[in-house]
Amino acid sequence: MAQTFVEKLMSKKAGKEVYSGAIVSIEPDYVMSHDNAAAISNTFKKIGVGKVKYPERVVIILDHEVPAPKESSATNHKEIRQFVQEQGIEHFYDINKGICHQVFVEEGFAMPGKLIVGSDSHTTTYGALGAMSAGIGRSEVAAIWATGELWFQVPETLKIIINGEMPRYISPKDIVLTIIGQIRADGADYKSVEFTGETVLFMDIAERMVLTNMAAEMGAKNGYVPPDHVTFDYIRGRAKAEFDPLYSDEDATFFQVLEFDISKISPAVAKPHTVDNYCPIEEVAGTKIDQALIGTCTNGRISDLEAAAKILQGKKVKARTLVIPASWEIYREALKKGYIETFIDAGTLVLNPGCGPCLGAHLGVMAPGEVTFSTANRNFKGRMGCREADIYLGSPLSVAASAITGEITHPGRFL
Amino acid sequence: MIGKFTGKAWKYGDNINTDVIFPGKYTYQKMEPEEMAKHALEDLDPEFTSKVKQGDILVAGKNFGMGSSREQAATAVKYAGIRVVIARSFARIYFRNAINAGMPAIKSPEAVDAIENGEEVTVDMAKGEIITNKGTFTFPPYPETVMKILENNGLINFIKSIIQT
Numbered sequence A: 001m002a003q004t005f006v007e008k009l010m011s012k013k014a015g016k017e018v019y020s021g022a023i024v025s026i027e028p029d030y031v032m033s034h035d036n037a038a039a040i041s042n043t044f045k046k047i048g049v050g051k052v053k054y055p056e057r058v059v060i061i062l063d064h065e066v067p068a069p070k071e072s073s074a075t076n077h078k079e080i081r082q083f084v085q086e087q088g089i090e091h092f093y094d095i096n097k098g099i100c101h102q103v104f105v106e107e108g109f110a111m112p113g114k115l116i117v118g119s120d121s122h123t124t125t126y127g128a129l130g131a132m133s134a135g136i137g138r139s140e141v142a143a144i145w146a147t148g149e150l151w152f153q154v155p156e157t158l159k160i161i162i163n164g165e166m167p168r169y170i171s172p173k174d175i176v177l178t179i180i181g182q183i184r185a186d187g188a189d190y191k192s193v194e195f196t197g198e199t200v201l202f203m204d205i206a207e208r209m210v211l212t213n214m215a216a217e218m219g220a221k222n223g224y225v226p227p228d229h230v231t232f233d234y235i236r237g238r239a240k241a242e243f244d245p246l247y248s249d250e251d252a253t254f255f256q257v258l259e260f261d262i263s264k265i266s267p268a269v270a271k272p273h274t275v276d277n278y279c280p281i282e283e284v285a286g287t288k289i290d291q292a293l294i295g296t297c298t299n300g301r302i303s304d305l306e307a308a309a310k311i312l313q314g315k316k317v318k319a320r321t322l323v324i325p326a327s328w329e330i331y332r333e334a335l336k337k338g339y340i341e342t343f344i345d346a347g348t349l350v351l352n353p354g355c356g357p358c359l360g361a362h363l364g365v366m367a368p369g370e371v372t373f374s375t376a377n378r379n380f381k382g383r384m385g386c387r388e389a390d391i392y393l394g395s396p397l398s399v400a401a402s403a404i405t406g407e408i409t410h411p412g413r414f415l
Numbered sequence B: 001m002i003g004k005f006t007g008k009a010w011k012y013g014d015n016i017n018t019d020v021i022f023p024g025k026y027t028y029q030k031m032e033p034e035e036m037a038k039h040a041l042e043d044l045d046p047e048f049t050s051k052v053k054q055g056d057i058l059v060a061g062k063n064f065g066m067g068s069s070r071e072q073a074a075t076a077v078k079y080a081g082i083r084v085v086i087a088r089s090f091a092r093i094y095f096r097n098a099i100n101a102g103m104p105a106i107k108s109p110e111a112v113d114a115i116e117n118g119e120e121v122t123v124d125m126a127k128g129e130i131i132t133n134k135g136t137f138t139f140p141p142y143p144e145t146v147m148k149i150l151e152n153n154g155l156i157n158f159i160k161s162i163i164q165t
């Protein structure tokens, strides 16, 4: 019978034909965790097996609080380093690499046809390269460290077809915020979301990663872009292993197929305090902002920095502005291309790669009554460390334009 | 075998996110489950932890547990005394986390509509029934793998049990 991508992948792993709704116990190819590896290692120790079953499948990347802002985070990091040593985990990346999701992709772990899980909800990102990747809980990671496998329910598939040419002030972030505004935060609950259509075909890997990263904000189990020459070009020389691309059959059973024409959309904004609280930017234009944030695992890649630099070139920012490249590889490239200098000249603060203020732990925490306009993926109450603060989400172009004026501004004004 | 539970219903609305179930500011603090329980639903219903009884039942609207993958949001609720959660629908990771914590999560929009805050509700896991004042509602019983995790009071104990045999 015809199968979707995820049905094929799980069938292959389970060694029998399975369809959506079935529960299978299967072995992921990689299991990613970050600063929460310390807590996971404690749970792991309680299981009592002693040794991680497949240390070569474990990837740990420190990024959430780097460098450590306080004693407890430093202790966390120390425990992780010890655990990594004891267990002989070779795929360990210390505080000098960048955000876990970016580093995981750059290092070539995200490959077509692989099953990848991680103790972070935005593990969905790796589907941009044709992998099946999903966020799981900490105990689940501990269980995989111990046994190598985990139970999964084979998800149904929601196919999202995106057509139309992106206007010059539109980026994938606007597209995905617009879609989430329509289907809402639970619109893809427990689903595998497959992004196709001519707009997606013409996107590079960085752009596709915005879609799959934000799939988590539709409630999806995973996001997936069918791998093509763009994918293969990107992973050539990076791939950590052999891989086998998998695709949905044309006549597979999809839960739903939705089509979007994006040629006439406005830059999109998610208003406080939910990601599906969508509006076109015109509706909130003029809202005063105190802080602008350009970075995170959603929009801290080189094309995002290029977009921001294009707008900030020769200008000065009014709002205090934080720029955080998603990894040191990106930082280096931005340096070479002159973007970092542009940012410094514009009066922004360029920070070290990592999650920064995205989760409210450090490096740009907000005060009561303040407003941040951010390129991140979440704007929940309290997310940036203060319950009485407002977070708006938008694209790097929109955030950069607004940083200059000190209020939410349509990026078309500077393009 | 996990059988029948009866408890008082605590009913809440739609889209309750993990930040109000277990505040983000505690997620990177080391805490035992009993300590986490003291913060359960802290930003949603400050009275919850002082009034909830062992064996009570949580009833919620759609997309319960949306947001973060933090497991504490399931652990805290369970250790506060909640035996089972019934909701119109669950956010994916919360559903998994609840089961892995040994706390059944049952999707039943009909039962959620019927149940009034504070009433006694009975859940029969093996039969797949929710018995309320307004009638009995059925749900598909869990597959075997999931039942085993629940019977062992969570994923970690389940893993321990298979490793020891």
Ligand code: SF4
Residues within 6 Å of the ligand: A064, A099, A100, A101, A120, A122, A296, A297, A298, A354, A355, A358, A359, A376, A377
């Ligand atoms: S950048 Fe933000 S959303 Fe991304 S992994 Fe870090 S904390 Fe999570």
